[in-house]
Amino acid sequence: MTILSAEEALSAMPTRSAMPAVAGPEAYRAALTRLRDASRAYYGDGDSPVDDATYDRLRLAVLDWERAHPGEAGPDSPTGLVGDGAAPAGDVAHTTRLLSLDNVFDPAGLTAWGASLQRRLGHESAGGFTVEPKLDGAAIAARYRAGRLEQIVTRGNGTHGEDVSHVIGTIEGLPEQLPVPATFEVRGEVLFTQQQFETANEVRAAHGAQVFANPRNGTAGTLRAKDRPYRLAMTFWAYGALDLDGAGFIPATATHAETLAAVAAAGVRTTAETPAGLHVVATLAEAQRKVDEIAALRPVLPFGIDGVVIKTNDPAEAAAAGAGSRFPHWAIAFKLPAVERQTVLKDVVWDVGRTGVLAPTAILEPVDIDGSTVTRATLHNPADIRRRDLHLGDTVI
Numbered sequence: 001m002t003i004l005s006a007e008e009a010l011s012a013m014p015t016r017s018a019m020p021a022v023a024g025p026e027a028y029r030a031a032l033t034r035l036r037d038a039s040r041a042y043y044g045d046g047d048s049p050v051d052d053a054t055y056d057r058l059r060l061a062v063l064d065w066e067r068a069h070p071g072e073a074g075p076d077s078p079t080g081l082v083g084d085g086a087a088p089a090g091d092v093a094h095t096t097r098l099l100s101l102d103n104v105f106d107p108a109g110l111t112a113w114g115a116s117l118q119r120r121l122g123h124e125s126a127g128g129f130t131v132e133p134k135l136d137g138a139a140i141a142a143r144y145r146a147g148r149l150e151q152i153v154t155r156g157n158g159t160h161g162e163d164v165s166h167v168i169g170t171i172e173g174l175p176e177q178l179p180v181p182a183t184f185e186v187r188g189e190v191l192f193t194q195q196q197f198e199t200a201n202e203v204r205a206a207h208g209a210q211v212f213a214n215p216r217n218g219t220a221g222t223l224r225a226k227d228r229p230y231r232l233a234m235t236f237w238a239y240g241a242l243d244l245d246g247a248g249f250i251p252a253t254a255t256h257a258e259t260l261a262a263v264a265a266a267g268v269r270t271t272a273e274t275p276a277g278l279h280v281v282a283t284l285a286e287a288q289r290k291v292d293e294i295a296a297l298r299p300v301l302p303f304g305i306d307g308v309v310i311k312t313n314d315p316a317e318a319a320a321a322g323a324g325s326r327f328p329h330w331a332i333a334f335k336l337p338a339v340e341r342q343t344v345l346k347d348v349v350w351d352v353g354r355t356g357v358l359a360p361t362a363i364l365e366p367v368d369i370d371g372s373t374v375t376r377a378t379l380h381n382p383a384d385i386r387r388r389d390l391h392l393g394d395t396v397i
């Protein structure tokens with residue numbers, strides 16, 4: 001749980017419909033500064049409180065202004081950078097750019113994406129689409145040579161990332177040693193499952209470290225922290241792979257689904273193995289039905305998703321569609337509504353926790369989060385309450 005200042009609480013609005021327009025050039029420059037701070041809080045490991053809805057809302061307001069005033073958009077606007085420019089670039093060159101995804105928010109947006117794909121291809125897509133969850137963690141590239149995991153690199157600015165190989169051996173689904181001597185680069189999302197997140201915060205609290213505000217921030221912080229006296233288990237699912245050193249393990253002619261099947265056969269977990277699955281469909285109308293099915297599963301998934309990703313399955317069509325500076329034209333993220341919400345801390349009660357220790361629990365003004373009414377949240381221990389300077393009546397995320 002995170003505490004907001006009164007100003008942040010007032011400025012944080014949960015839905016796109018509540019999005020304020022950027023009024024003019026001055027407001028635009030101020031919005032860019034806020035967006036830079038917010039993107040560091042969203043993607044980074046800082047505990048600056050910004051809820052997901054606030055971040056999305058601010059980003060869309062800036063994008064709307066930039067679309068309406070193309071000549072006046074700042075050349076250094078975060079919206080023009082991979083990951084909104086939040087992550088440090090690092091010094092490891094990516095084999096090919098590790099890009100982000102463009103977003104749509106409703107069925108009409110998906111249809112419009114289909115039309116733009118058709119324009120780029122010069123004909124209707126014939127190779128079908130894949131539909132898979134958009135995992136809410138951090139993107140990494142992991143390099144296997146002769147079956148051994150040699151290096152893990154963060155997305156960084158898309159062309160260069162940071163070497164975070166110190167987490168090798170702590171990530172479920174990304175084994176240090178494969179049963180086959182394959183050489184390839186796998187790309188995917190590393191995250192804390194809900195269970196891993198709770199364990200991580202128990203370990204953090206026991207070490208006197210500040211608990212993570214949410215699993216995504218915790219992941220970013222854990223990738224970056226090289227000198228912690230404890231190790232925290234995370235989970236990986238691949239959403240792509242490419243050939244490395246000309247080894248030929250991932251053929252250029254493989255469809256997206258076949259690529260992930262090859263990765264899974266080599267012993268690395270893929271989005272196909274998540275409870276949401278990887279679905280191959282012929283049309284975007286079918287893709288929309290799968291989007292709805294995955295969205296309906298969201299409350300029972302053991303990890304966070306912030307959307308559903310639709311990709312061209314055919315590699316020839318993907319190559320023909322190409323990519324822009326920040327995202328490919330052959331894939332699109334169908335974003336789901338943000339699930340962080342603000343509420344008010346009403347009371348604190350003391351419960352006996354799983355380990356038999358008395359632990360404080362926050363009693364909250366009931367708030368609806370993705371179909372569930374949330375009334376309680378763990379506060380870990382008294383030291384954590386003091387560190388957060390938490391008071392009854394505070395607005396919290």
Ligand code: IVH
Binds near residue numbers: 101134136139189239
């Ligand atoms: S494909 C070149 N598939 O979402 C396209 N990305 O907001 C590469 N993400 O940077 C991305 N789940 O870190 C893809 N099933 C999925 C994903 C996924 C999560 C992340 C990824 C990307 C970010 C964009």
